[in-house]
Amino acid sequence: xxxxxxxxxxxxxxxxxxxxxxxxxxxxxxxxxxxxxxxxxxxxxxxxxxxxxxxxxxxxxxxxxxxxxxxxxxxxxxxxxxxxxxxxxxxxxxxxxxxxxxxxxxxxxxxxxxxxxxxxxxxxxxxxxxxxxxxxxxxxxxxxxxxxxxxxxxxxxxxxxxxxxxxxxxxxxxxxxxxxxxxxxxxxxxxxxxxxx
Amino acid sequence: xxxxxxxxxxxxxxxxxxxxxxxxxxxxxxxxxxxxxxxxxxxxxxxxxxxxxxxxxxxxxxxxxxxxxxxxxxxxxxxxxxxxxxxxxxxxxxxxxxxxxxxxxxxxxxxxxxxxxxxxxxxxxxxxxxxxxxxxxxxxxxxxxxxxxxxxxxxxxxxxxxxxxxxxxxxxxxxxxxxxxxxxxxxxxxxxxxxxx
Numbered sequence: 001x002x003x004x005x006x007x008x009x010x011x012x013x014x015x016x017x018x019x020x021x022x023x024x025x026x027x028x029x030x031x032x033x034x035x036x037x038x039x040x041x042x043x044x045x046x047x048x049x050x051x052x053x054x055x056x057x058x059x060x061x062x063x064x065x066x067x068x069x070x071x072x073x074x075x076x077x078x079x080x081x082x083x084x085x086x087x088x089x090x091x092x093x094x095x096x097x098x099x100x101x102x103x104x105x106x107x108x109x110x111x112x113x114x115x116x117x118x119x120x121x122x123x124x125x126x127x128x129x130x131x132x133x134x135x136x137x138x139x140x141x142x143x144x145x146x147x148x149x150x151x152x153x154x155x156x157x158x159x160x161x162x163x164x165x166x167x168x169x170x171x172x173x174x175x176x177x178x179x180x181x182x183x184x185x186x187x188x189x190x191x192x193x194x195x196x197x
Numbered sequence: 198x199x200x201x202x203x204x205x206x207x208x209x210x211x212x213x214x215x216x217x218x219x220x221x222x223x224x225x226x227x228x229x230x231x232x233x234x235x236x237x238x239x240x241x242x243x244x245x246x247x248x249x250x251x252x253x254x255x256x257x258x259x260x261x262x263x264x265x266x267x268x269x270x271x272x273x274x275x276x277x278x279x280x281x282x283x284x285x286x287x288x289x290x291x292x293x294x295x296x297x298x299x300x301x302x303x304x305x306x307x308x309x310x311x312x313x314x315x316x317x318x319x320x321x322x323x324x325x326x327x328x329x330x331x332x333x334x335x336x337x338x339x340x341x342x343x344x345x346x347x348x349x350x351x352x353x354x355x356x357x358x359x360x361x362x363x364x365x366x367x368x369x370x371x372x373x374x375x376x377x378x379x380x381x382x383x384x385x386x387x388x389x390x391x392x393x394x
Contacts, residue, residue, distance in 0.1 A: 023309065025223025103311060110371040111308040112220065114300060124371050159368065159380040167364030167381075171356065174307040174321050183356040184364075187384070 008046045011036055016058040016065070020102030023112040024055050024120060055120055062105035063127045069099040080142025084135070084161070084192050088185050091165055095172050095181055104169050106131070132158045139195075152195045164188045205243045208233055213255040213262070217299030220309040221252050221317060253320060259302035260324045266296040277339025281332070281358070281389050285382050288362055292369050292378055301366050303328070329355045336392075349392045361385045 001009070014035045018027045029051050033040060047053040073090045077083045095103075102108060106127050113120040135158035142148030168184030198206070211232045215224045226248050230237060244250040270287045274280045292300075299305060303324050310317040332355035339345030365381030 022222050022313065023220050025219050026221070026309075103308075107367065108308055110367055111300075111305055112223075114370050121371070128368065128371055156380050156383070159377055160384055163364030163368050163377070163381045164361060164384075165364075166367050167360030167362075170304065170307055170363050170367075171325065171360050173311050174318070174325055180356055180360070183353050184360045186353070187357055187361075187388075191384075 004046075007038070007042070011038065011043065011046055011054065012058050012061045015054050016062040016105070017101040019055050019058050020062055020100050020105050020108050022102075023108065024051075024117050025112070027051075027055075052117075052119060055117075056123060059105060059109050059120060059123055059127075062100040062109075065099045066105060069094075080138045080145065080147050081192060081196055083138050085189065088165070088188055091169065092178065092181055092185055095169060095178050096176075103173055104166065107166050107169060128162065131162055135161055146197060148195050149197055157191065157195060160191060161188055201243075204235070204239070208235065208240065208243055208251065209255050209258045212251050213259040213302070214298040216252050216255050217259055217297050217302050217305050219299075220305065221248075221314050222309070224248075224252075249314075249316060252314075252317060256302060256306050256317060256320055256324075259297045262296045263302060266291075277335045277342065277344050278389060278393055280335050281339075282386065285362070285385055288366065289375065289378055289382055292366060292375050293373075300370055301363065304363050304366060325359065328359055332358055343394060345392050346394055354388065354392060357388060358385055 011032070015027070015032050018031055018035055022031070029040060029043065032038075032043060032051075032054060036043070043054070044050060047057070070087055070090050074083045074086050077086055098104065106124060109120060110124045110128075113124055132155070136154045139148055139152070139154045139157060143150045164184045164187055168181035171180035171184075172178050174180075208229070212224070212229050215228055215232055219228070226237060226240065229235075229240060229248075229251060233240070240251070241247060244254070267284055267287055271280045271283050274283055295301065303321060306317060307321045307325075310321055329352070333351045336345055336349070336351045336354060340347045361381045361384055365378035368377035368381075369375050371377075
């Protein structure tokens, strides 16, 4: 990797954690300068549009890091039902040790971007929609293989799956107690049993 | 109301909306000065500890406003089952017109306070715990009256109820589409049917 690419990646990685912990409004260009040890000029030479461009790139990076981490866990699993369960177990294990410090970037950025940052908000919608499509893809595979019932409402399943994970993360991280995620996980695992053939 | 009390209430009400929309880190004392039209000195004469004290008081106020709004809807309802349903309908109707601008203060402050503000965080835990206790109180009333099964796990029900509402609000507000809340609501209403005698 060239030096410029390395610097760019370092900015992205370090600001991804900053934005994920402190939010868009709570993270200043000065914070990014301090974290990366770079001057304002150096930051702007990589991201000419400044903080908004860094935040957008950092969010995409953070979502990618989470997807990769989940993907490493589920890639080897053949069964669609087991894949859906493995994602729940992955989140369960990593609530307090998330791949991007600060927790779920979709949750953090969603709450953060709802009031005031339309570019970041549309990126959150994209990430949520991507996630939903991945779940529906897994459901389709399971229907094809005869593991999952063909008559289920796939959108409803996927939305519930995501919503219950996000609600569980929110409560577990607020209370500092994974018991709260477990209760949501139990309901999702119950739904998975219901869609099995 | 005395003039000083009026001013104090105005600071609390206006900063509750600011903090709820922009978060703790994203709201500066300058923002509060601009919103209220008060000087820094005037703000500090009411809140000697500054921004943190304002944020804490504003959060308590915001949670109180939501509880009052929900309470006005449910107070007249005798049946515990109908009370539990009415809260879901209330949230459904008010996702985009919440009583405190910016959405659910528990959700916003929880995500915001997880990384960095221990005082605000402990207040979020208190609000979540209070909510859980109110649900358990309603369940107990329903068990006493013979409406709700006595053998249910009340804590599990209450945590799922809160988590599914919060997950639903998060997705609906991100997508700007109440369909996402409806899907979570359907699951909660299904759980309510399961606990009925």
